[in-house]
Amino acid sequence: MSAAHLPLFWVVIPAAGIGSRMRADRPKQYLQLAGKTILEHTLDCFLGHPQLKGLVVCVAGDDAYWPDLACSTDPRVHRADGGSERADSVLGGLRELTRLGASDGDWVLVHDAARPNLAVTDLNHLLETLADDPVGGLLAVPARDTLKRADADGRVQETVDRSVIWQAFTPQMFRLGSLREALADALGSGVAVTDEASALEWAGHHPRLVEGRADNLKITRPEDLQWLEQRWKS
Numbered sequence: 490m491s492a493a494h495l496p497l498f499w500v501v502i503p504a505a506g507i508g509s510r511m512r513a514d515r516p517k518q519y520l521q522l523a524g525k526t527i528l529e530h531t532l533d534c535f536l537g538h539p540q541l542k543g544l545v546v547c548v549a550g551d552d553a554y555w556p557d558l559a560c561s562t563d564p565r566v567h568r569a570d571g572g573s574e575r576a577d578s579v580l581g582g583l584r585e586l587t588r589l590g591a592s593d594g595d596w597v598l599v600h601d602a603a604r605p606n607l608a609v610t611d612l613n614h615l616l617e618t619l620a621d622d623p624v625g626g627l628l629a630v631p632a633r634d635t636l637k638r639a640d641a642d643g644r645v646q647e648t649v650d651r652s653v654i655w656q657a658f659t660p661q662m663f664r665l666g667s668l669r670e671a672l673a674d675a676l677g678s679g680v681a682v683t684d685e686a687s688a689l690e691w692a693g694h695h696p697r698l699v700e701g702r703a704d705n706l707k708i709t710r711p712e713d714l715q716w717l718e719q720r721w722k723s
């Protein structure tokens with residue numbers, strides 16, 4: 490099915506983390522998966538989309554790996570300096586989009602470099618669902634397991650009602666101006682922002698949850714990469 494009916498969009502890829510939980514010899518976004526780096530797989534999903542306007546990759550100032558990737562010379566791909574936290578990196582990427590001439594009313598999708606298994610069907614479902622949404626939203630997965638709230642000692646305090654609990658994934662899709670300002674305001678107020686939606690929530694909005702595939706996982710620990718390697722081999 491053609492994608493021409495879907496909205497045009499920009500992308501920001503936070504890729505400036507060190508991957509400490511991965512315990513690898515390099516930042517996890519540069520680990521190999523099926524012959525390419527995790528970051529290259531992540532970018533491929535967007536670089537192959539006809540509605541992409543441009544893409545900013547936020548990398549650490551001392552990142553020596555990025556210039557070696559072929560995609561770093563793609564004219565649609567731009568580099569921005571990452572920051573100390575993921576949210577700082579994202580804000581730097583949003584400000585770079587504005588510098589590049591993106592309009593405040595343009596859609597921007599923020600997607601973790603560490604999520605290389607995003608399905609194009611999920612990307613298109615997100616774009617179609619939110620094309621006319623007044624706020625924006627995110628790919629997410631309803632909780633599947635029984636969930637417990639614990640105390641500091643790891644003792645169960647209660648079983649949470651999982652019918653209203655979702656896991657937030659990425660891409661997260663918002664208008665450039667509202668996301669950039671909400672993120673800047675939240676960070677300026679010392680609010681802990683672990684995803685883009687929480688900045689919009691802090692600003693009083695209610696982003697839409699768009700159900701996606703559970704295998705759009707974030708490569709966080711060694712077993713995550715092992716699982717995906719096996720999955721892609723089969």
Ligand SMILES: Nc1ccn([C@@H]2O[C@H](COP(=O)(O)OP(=O)(O)OP(=O)(O)O)[C@@H](O)[C@H]2O)c(=O)n1
Pocket residue numbers: 502503504505506507508509510511517518547571572573574575576578579601602603604707708709
């Ligand atoms: N200062 C930071 C921290 C993280 N990220 C990016 O945000 C995404 C999700 O973060 P996470 O999975 O936590 O990556 P790391 O911070 O690298 O992992 P860790 O917490 O294990 O160090 C990753 O693509 C990571 O590169 C970023 O751009 N800037």
Ligand SMILES: C[C@](O)(CO)[C@H](O)COP(=O)(O)O
Pocket residue numbers: 575601656657658659683684685707
């Ligand atoms: C943005 C995110 O992937 C949504 O689940 C998550 O918040 C990133 O958290 P991290 O600790 O920076 O990996």
